[in-house]
Amino acid sequence: MSRQQILKVQLLVGIMSLCHLRFEVHGQDYTSADVDDSIVRAVKFLSSQQTDVGAWRTESWGESTAITSLAVMSFLAAGHVPGEGPYGEQINQGVRWVVEHQQPNGMLVHQQRSHGPMYSHGICTLMLAEVVGMMDEADEPIVRRALEKAILLILESQSIVKNDRHRGGWRYQTNSRDSDLSVTGWQVLALRAAKDIGCDVPAEAIDAAVDYVRNCAGRNDQGFGYQPGNGPTPTLTGTGITCLEVCGAHHSKEALGGAEWLAENPLRDRSSYFFYGAYYTGIGLFKIGGDVADLNHEHLVTLLLPQQDDDGGWTPRSGSERQAGRIYATSLAVLALAVEYRYLPIYQR
Incomplete structure (x- = not known):
């Protein structure tokens, strides 16, 4: 520099x-206490929206592994952990639901209902990488196996032959021959988080992704x-x-x-x-x-x-975010506000 x-x-x-x-x-001039209170209210809202099977829903497409993963990460970012405290069992249920819906090829998308499976897959893989080290002895190996399969799919998708402009990145489908930064971002975070907890992520894969981001x-x-x-x-x-x-x-x-x-x-x-x-x-x-x-x-x-709405959630105003719904918006708001807590490993400097 x-x-x-x-x-x-x-x-x-x-x-x-x-x-x-x-x-x-x-x-209004907000204080740190206001931020803390906002996060507490948001987590309570997310808790109230979990379905009986352990998932969270989109506004337009029903139960979703990606939305469930964002909600789980929100609990973690706010300082809650699997199996403990007021939300511990809800976190466990969410993680298990995502793992149970992994496809044979490693894809973490519920019944392929996503229009862009790699986008959802990256979010879910990031969540598993963040939570696996917090799971109990019974669940940890199950989550780790699912994570390793998910990482292999990301690496296989990255290896699809592309031209110089798009090499190293990802797009919505596993076999896409171009890339975009939005999908690539989630895969990069997933790979980095997985590498940090001991998964086999080749340095060459990270380097190639960085080259694409720079492009x-x-x-x-x-x-x-x-x-x-x-x-x-x-x-x-x-x-x-x-x-x-x-x-x-x-x-x-x-x-x-x-x-x-x-x-x-x-x-x-x-x-x-x-x-x-x-x-x-x-x-x-x-x-x-x-x-x-x-x-x-x-x-x-x-x-x-x-x-923020009176019930603790957020309501997206337009476009694809409105279709994704309030769980999506609330989860991302919590993840943005809670970054300074540094509870999620990916937040560490």
Whole structure:
């Protein structure tokens, strides 16, 4: 990282701080206690929405392994663990339901009902990697076997022959011959988390994924787009930063360039895929660290807390997020707000 780039980030942090002050003037100045209370209410809401079989549902497509996995990770991020405390058995039920619906090829998608199975699969694999070390002696080997099968599927999908622009990434189908950053992000987090708990993840797979993420960086490293050559968006810039940071490319020129771009183009409550963006910008800038992380967390708080419903959940406003539903939105909101707790292994700096 050059001195010039450090100075530029510091300048833009100052700009971001001024933007944050405007948020406080027109809204409410929230405290850490308010954030804690918000997370407690959200977890209670999620608890109330679990089905009798242990799953959680989407708004439009019924029970879902991906939505169940997001809900499970929300409990973990809030400090709850399998088999203990008020939500311990619900966590166990959710994990078991996901594992029970693994397909013979390793795919973690309930009856192939997802239009983009690899997207859902990445989320589920990440959840298993985060929770496996917390399971009891009876469940741990079962979850680990499911995780290892899921990782093999991710690696096999990455090995599909693609051109230079798309090599190293993933798309919605296992045999897709192109890639996108949105699907790739979940696979990268899953591989990184699995490697951290002892799964066999070749370094070459991580390196190839990092190369693809870098291909999605904008001109002059200003943000990240959906695919190579696409313009940057706040949501996918968060994804790109997160992928690089968790894979060891800490403070790379692309990650810092993304942070610079986000300081000038921050996530807004009307941003496309807002809750997804809150999750990834929350993790990515937290891992950048320093004032950038603190100011972004405060920014997300001022965006998320006013939108929380009286029952503790969040309601997505438009598009695919509305179809995914309130469990999806609430889970991602909790995962974004709870990043500073550092309970999830993937949050560790």
